[in-house]
Amino acid sequence: MRTTPAFDLLQSMFPGALRIGTADLARVLGKHPVTIRVKAKAGTLGLRTYIDQKDRFADLRDVADYLDSMREVKRVGRPTKASKIAAQLSAAQ
Numbered sequence: 001m002r003t004t005p006a007f008d009l010l011q012s013m014f015p016g017a018l019r020i021g022t023a024d025l026a027r028v029l030g031k032h033p034v035t036i037r038v039k040a041k042a043g044t045l046g047l048r049t050y051i052d053q054k055d056r057f058a059d060l061r062d063v064a065d066y067l068d069s070m071r072e073v074k075r076v077g078r079p080t081k082a083s084k085i086a087a088q089l090s091a092a093q
Helices: 005-013 022-029 033-042 060-071 081-092
Strands: 019-021 050-052 055-059
Touching (some): 005 060, 019 060, 022 055, 022 060, 033 055, 055 060
Antiparallel strands (some): 050 055
16 A cells, blocks of 8 residues: 555554544645535535535545545745745756
């Protein structure tokens, strides 16, 4: 089984868990649980969730994949001051 830093972190946060509920998912993503439920129902969460009886859950592997994909997203908008200084320093060399 493959492991990523995000998966290892989630396993340390939720030892022995294969899935996490809405409240735990909200804590991991830094959002309110109601936001998680509304976005999951609308299909705009960007993460697969499922309902078991009346509760909504997400597979721990899917959450880890989602977190890893968020790390690869490039920043949009104005360049940061640090990136400007790094570009100037590399151009000067």
